[in-house]
Structures are given as structure tokens and as C-alpha cells.
Amino acid sequence: MSTKIQRHEFLKSLGFKGASLLAVYCGAASLSSCENESVGPASAIDFTLDLSNAAYSVLNTVGKYVIYNQVVVARVSSTSFAAVTQICSHEGRAQVIFNGTNFFCTAHGATFSMTGAPTSAVTNKAIASYKTALSGTTLRVYA
Numbered sequence: 001m002s003t004k005i006q007r008h009e010f011l012k013s014l015g016f017k018g019a020s021l022l023a024v025y026c027g028a029a030s031l032s033s034c035e036n037e038s039v040g041p042a043s044a045i046d047f048t049l050d051l052s053n054a055a056y057s058v059l060n061t062v063g064k065y066v067i068y069n070q071v072v073v074a075r076v077s078s079t080s081f082a083a084v085t086q087i088c089s090h091e092g093r094a095q096v097i098f099n100g101t102n103f104f105c106t107a108h109g110a111t112f113s114m115t116g117a118p119t120s121a122v123t124n125k126a127i128a129s130y131k132t133a134l135s136g137t138t139l140r141v142y143a
């Protein structure tokens with residue numbers, strides 16, 4: 001069993017999983033290994049936000065966004081949403097937001113499309129994007 005597997009099993013045994021497990025790897029390993037691996041939470045993203053809840057009701061307004069579990073969830077039109085990782089593909093900073101038009105990294109200005117494709121000269125690497133589905137006031141975000 002490799003050291004990495006053992007560490008993974010050990011962290012899992014402590015209850016770490018998903019994004020928090022990735023964060024532990026990033027903190028423990030060299031930064032370059034983080035940049036070369038998948039950009040954003042590695043495990044399956046699947047959560048719901050209740051848009052009738054005051055914490056998430058901004059998503060009823062086009063152009064607004066919330067960040068949940070390191071995922072940027074944006075209301076991009078009257079009928080649609082988009083979701084991408086908060087972790088930028090440029091230098092791995094957790095600084096991606098939605099600026100009303102694009103996903104935008106406040107660190108060095110990289111921009112990304114609704115599907116996470118790079119749209120600036122800052123980086124040519126995409127960021128992970130997620131599916132969204134609205135049912136009533138419940139918005140599901142999933143991989």
C-alpha cells in the first residue's frame with residue numbers, strides 16, 4: 001500500500017472527505033502537486049440550496065452568486081444557474097467569484113465561461129463546472 005493510500009485511508013478514518021480531504025492534501029503536499037491535479041474539489045459535488053432561505057435567496061436575483069462548499073453558484077439568467085469551483089486554475093487561489101457576466105478570479109483577473117472554459121489570457125486551463133437543477137425553491141448542484 002502506498003503512502004498516499006495509507007494517508008487517504010487514515011484521513012478518511014478521521015472523517016475527512018471531499019473538499020476537506022483535498023484541502024488536507026494541498027496543505028500537506030507541495031503546492032505544485034495541487035496545481036497539477038484536478039482543479040477544485042476532487043470528490044463528487046452534490047448538494048442543494050434552499051432559495052427560500054435568507055442565506056441563499058440572493059440567487060433569486062440575476063447576476064448574484066453564493067459560495068458554498070468552495071463552489072461558486074451564480075444566477076445567470078431568469079431561468080438558469082451556473083456553478084464552478086472557487087479554486088482558480090491559474091495559481092490555485094480560492095478567489096473565483098461571479099461578476100455578473102463571467103466567472104472571475106480576483107487574484108489576477110482570469111475569467112471563465114459558464115462552463116468553466118478559460119476566456120482570458122491569464123490562463124488557458126479550465127476550471128471544474130457543475131450541473132444545476134431547480135425544483136421549486138430547491139437548487140441542486142451536482143457533478
Ligand code: FES
Pocket residue numbers: 088089090091092093095105106107108109110122
Ligand atoms: S490565481 Fe486566479 S487569476 Fe491567478
